[in-house]
Amino acid sequence: MAEHFDAIVIGAGPSGNAAAYTMAKGGLKVLQLERGEYPGSKNVQGAILYSDALERMIPDFREDAPLERHIIEQRMWILDDNSHIASHYRSEEFNKQPYNRYTILRAQFDKWFSTKVQEAGALVINETTVTDLLMDKNRVIGVRTDRVDGEIYADVVVLADGVNSLLAKKAGFHAELQPKDVALAVKEIHFMPTETVESRFNISGDEGVVIEMAGKITKGMMGTGFLYTNKESLTVGVGCMLSDFKASKVSPYTLLDEMKQHPSIKPLLAGGEMKEYTAHLIPEGGYEAMPQIYGDGWMIVGDSGMFVNAVHREGSNLAMTTGRIAAETVLTLKEARKDLSARNLSAYRAALDETFVMKDLKKYRRMPGVFHKNPQFFTDYPDLVSQAARTMLTVDGIDKKTKEKQIRKEFSSRRSLVGLLGDAFKMWRAFE
Amino acid sequence: MHIVVCIKQVPDSAQIRVHPVTNTIMRQGVPAIVNPYDLFSLEEALRLKDKYGGRVTVLTMGPPMAEAALRKCLAYGADEAVLVTDRAFAGSDTLATSFALASAIRQIQNDMAVDLVFAGKQTIDGDTAQVGPGIAKRLDLQLLTYVSKIESLDLEKREITVHRRAEGGVQVLKTKTPALITMLEGVNEMRFATMPNMFRAARYPLKVWDKDAAGIEDVTKIGLKGSPTIVSKVFAPTAKSQKASMIETESGDPRDIAITLLTKLFTQHPKLEKEIGKRAA
Ligand SMILES: Cc1cc2nc3c(=O)[nH]c(=O)nc-3n(C[C@H](O)[C@H](O)[C@@H](O)COP(=O)(O)OP(=O)(O)OC[C@H]3O[C@@H](n4cnc5c(N)ncnc54)[C@H](O)[C@@H]3O)c2cc1C
Ligand SMILES: Cc1cc2nc3c(=O)[nH]c(=O)nc-3n(C[C@H](O)[C@H](O)[C@H](O)COP(=O)(O)OP(=O)(O)OC[C@H]3O[C@@H](n4cnc5c(N)ncnc54)[C@H](O)[C@@H]3O)c2cc1C
Numbered sequence: 097m098a099e100h101f102d103a104i105v106i107g108a109g110p111s112g113n114a115a116a117y118t119m120a121k122g123g124l125k126v127l128q129l130e131r132g133e134y135p136g137s138k139n140v141q142g143a144i145l146y147s148d149a150l151e152r153m154i155p156d157f158r159e160d161a162p163l164e165r166h167i168i169e170q171r172m173w174i175l176d177d178n179s180h181i182a183s184h185y186r187s188e189e190f191n192k193q194p195y196n197r198y199t200i201l202r203a204q205f206d207k208w209f210s211t212k213v214q215e216a217g218a219l220v221i222n223e224t225t226v227t228d229l230l231m232d233k234n235r236v237i238g239v240r241t242d243r244v245d246g247e248i249y250a251d252v253v254v255l256a257d258g259v260n261s262l263l264a265k266k267a268g269f270h271a272e273l274q275p276k277d278v279a280l281a282v283k284e285i286h287f288m289p290t291e292t293v294e295s296r297f298n299i300s301g302d303e304g305v306v307i308e309m310a311g312k313i314t315k316g317m318m319g320t321g322f323l324y325t326n327k328e329s330l331t332v333g334v335g336c337m338l339s340d341f342k343a344s345k346v347s348p349y350t351l352l353d354e355m356k357q358h359p360s361i362k363p364l365l366a367g368g369e370m371k372e373y374t375a376h377l378i379p380e381g382g383y384e385a386m387p388q389i390y391g392d393g394w395m396i397v398g399d400s401g402m403f404v405n406a407v408h409r410e411g412s413n414l415a416m417t418t419g420r421i422a423a424e425t426v427l428t429l430k431e432a433r434k435d436l437s438a439r440n441l442s443a444y445r446a447a448l449d450e451t452f453v454m455k456d457l458k459k460y461r462r463m464p465g466v467f468h469k470n471p472q473f474f475t476d477y478p479d480l481v482s483q484a485a486r487t488m489l490t491v492d493g494i495d496k497k498t499k500e501k502q503i504r505k506e507f508s509s510r511r512s513l514v515g516l517l518g519d520a521f522k523m524w525r526a527f528e
Numbered sequence: 529m530h531i532v533v534c535i536k537q538v539p540d541s542a543q544i545r546v547h548p549v550t551n552t553i554m555r556q557g558v559p560a561i562v563n564p565y566d567l568f569s570l571e572e573a574l575r576l577k578d579k580y581g582g583r584v585t586v587l588t589m590g591p592p593m594a595e596a597a598l599r600k601c602l603a604y605g606a607d608e609a610v611l612v613t614d615r616a617f618a619g620s621d622t623l624a625t626s627f628a629l630a631s632a633i634r635q636i637q638n639d640m641a642v643d644l645v646f647a648g649k650q651t652i653d654g655d656t657a658q659v660g661p662g663i664a665k666r667l668d669l670q671l672l673t674y675v676s677k678i679e680s681l682d683l684e685k686r687e688i689t690v691h692r693r694a695e696g697g698v699q700v701l702k703t704k705t706p707a708l709i710t711m712l713e714g715v716n717e718m719r720f721a722t723m724p725n726m727f728r729a730a731r732y733p734l735k736v737w738d739k740d741a742a743g744i745e746d747v748t749k750i751g752l753k754g755s756p757t758i759v760s761k762v763f764a765p766t767a768k769s770q771k772a773s774m775i776e777t778e779s780g781d782p783r784d785i786a787i788t789l790l791t792k793l794f795t796q797h798p799k800l801e802k803e804i805g806k807r808a809a
Contacts, residue, residue, distance in 0.1 A: 099727060
């Protein structure tokens with residue numbers, strides 16, 4: 097006899113865990129399938145956790161979740177070839193509990209989240225890949241796995257299978273991912289003693305620092321670099337649009353390697369032991385690239401539905417929020433004994449529209465386009481800004497007024513005044 | 529027929545990290561797996577079950593997290609699983625481990641007589657290869673190690689014939705059951721778990737035994753007290769760095785290459801030259 101569940105969740109990343117947890121907690125019979133050896137085993141290490149999305153499901157998560165450091169300082173760097181100009185924001189406010197942001201190691205965090213899912217009553221089966229959605233005409237009625245006798249049935253299937261969902265593509269819910277809508281990020285973890293991390297970043301206890309970087313490190317490609325402090329390691333990485341990697345023919349690995357040699361970054365990593373080089377896609381197409389996210393007997397949550405705010409580097413919180421809201425939609429419909437048809441599941445989309453997820457994605461809908469059409473943001477500007485700073489800070493007997501003139505000349509020779517104004521306007525519009 | 533397979537959860541040595549500063553082995557965050565050698569024994573046990581019917585019980589002594597290793601074995605097709613876990617077992621060496629496991633197997637026997645016990649050839653962490661033989665001795669089982677093939681099993685006559693790898697050849701051995709067998713690596717391939725078995729493994733109510741349930745009364749025989757061996761430190765030896773050098777020869781002639789190499793070798797190790805000279809004479 098084939099098994100039948102109220103809901104099947106495909107994938108055990110943040111979005112799948114949120115969905116499975118919420119539905120199981122609500123009393124539904126839930127099966128979660130994950131292809132990795134255990135939840136987190138396939139997930140890229142080192143990330144930032146935004147408390148709010150998790151807190152809405154597990155208010156006391158701080159008691160036992162594997163958290164690395166809470167972030168008290170955010171640094172933004174703009175780099176040219178051998179300098180950086182920076183803004184640092186550090187505040188004692190960030191040292192007040194409950195903390196808002198943490199660095200985490202995904203492998204450990206996902207595993208922890210999964211134990212919560214199991215405690216809530218969901219059946220979690222790892223090392224099992226869903227290969228097909230079972231359909232009855234237009235309706236999804238279950239899944240087929242890569243195992244013998246692998247058909248399993250459910251009233252609703254939640255696709256939480258991450259970026260580049262092969263299943264959604266196969267079923268025709270998605271078009272092929274466009275290289276301009278995905279970034280490729282590579283990252284590494286560098287181990288070093290806790291004391292070294294603390295002294296290098298001027299932190300103690302569980303305090304942590306995040307550095308976001310833009311500029312020449314991406315060689316003119318649209319993208320950013322980042323560095324996070326963990327307990328006894330640093331996460332360092334860089335991501336750029338896949339279309340840019342294709343056009344530039346720069347290999348992601350070389351890009352990261354050269355970034356690590358940058359005189360502003362190299363000393364921070366010195367002496368560490370590199371472990372775990374990973375590459376992963378990030379869906380960054382935003383609102384404009386979002387696919388249909390529900391239908392008869394199915395819903396899409398997390399990266400699979402393009403739910404990433406690339407500008408603020410938020411992904412896992414959108415994943416958890418979409419997972420939770422999809423689950424709440426199912427719970428409400430089940431309680432009212434309503435059919436899980438496309439018509440009824442449209443409540444999922446309606447509920448999402450009221451959250452920060454859709455509001456933020458809508459707000460930044462023009463951002464990817466602006467950056468794609470205007471590479472100067474990643475080429476000329478870093479140089480210009482850095483030069484300007486250097487000119488002002490070099491004491492060489494030239495008066496400041498002349499220096500300011502020099503800087504202005506430099507800017508307008510590289511980019512016309514109209515261009516500069518235009519860029520400012522585009523940025524403003526995109527952020528607006 | 530009833531077969532007990534002893535399995536151990538071990539850190540995946542392929543993913544172990546060495547602390548860059550202290551050179552100690554960092555187990556934290558390293559995924560745990562079923563000792564790979566044990567899977568050859570489990571697969572062989574499952575094949576016997578396929579052929580003769582009966583029950584396969586997997587047994588491990590370890591921390592609560594060893595549950596995952598047992599569930600994996602259930603997914604492959606084992607019928608029952610026993611986790612022997614108790615703080616009192618902490619620090620056990622092979623002597624104490626085989627004592628505890630032998631005691632647990634006696635308890636398992638109460639339910640259904642055991643015909644065969646399987647263990648892995650050795651583990652990838654402790655690497656001693658002593659636990660299997662230790663259990664055999666304590667339970668008075670015939671011991672068949674390094675088995676490459678089970679030729680025949682006669683349940684009526686209680687006889688088993690196996691091929692055993694020995695130095696310089698293969699021994700064909702016949703003995704009485706109950707026996708304890710350790711399989712050689714590479715002699716079979718673990719099957720792929722079916723979906724129904726995945727469900728059964730996920731839902732199976734594990735048998736979790738503390739020392740009392742495992743039938744252990746004498747606490748001086750287990751844990752640190754029962755362990756004359758104490759593993760005080762585990763570390764990675766520092767890698768010896770030796771530079772490679774290019775050796776040039778006059779021509780590509782093999783004779784020429786051989787002579788150049790030997791000359792170089794003998795200048796670096798004069799003792800070797802003497803020794804070889806002696807033997808040649
Ligand atoms: C690096 C290291 C070195 C060690 N050196 C020694 C030493 O020199 N002397 C010593 O006495 N102890 C030693 N120990 C401790 C030893 O690992 C454990 O105490 C013992 O429980 C298992 O021995 P083993 O791993 O060598 O197993 P082995 O004897 O190599 O295992 C053979 C088989 O026995 C079965 N088995 C082993 N342990 C279990 C278990 N817990 N549950 C179920 N089945 C099991 C498995 O089928 C396994 O394949 C060492 C441990 C480590 C981590
Ligand atoms: C380099 C990098 C850095 C990032 N940094 C951050 C950050 O700092 N903060 C942040 O909030 N977000 C960050 N993100 C984004 C974040 O990682 C994602 O948004 C988030 O993981 C999405 O969660 P998810 O559950 O939708 O997908 P995933 O986490 O990708 O999980 C999908 C799961 O589904 C499984 N799966 C896929 N297909 C199948 C199948 N057919 N059958 C069974 N299982 C399947 C996979 O094995 C995987 O476990 C980063 C992403 C990258 C690549």
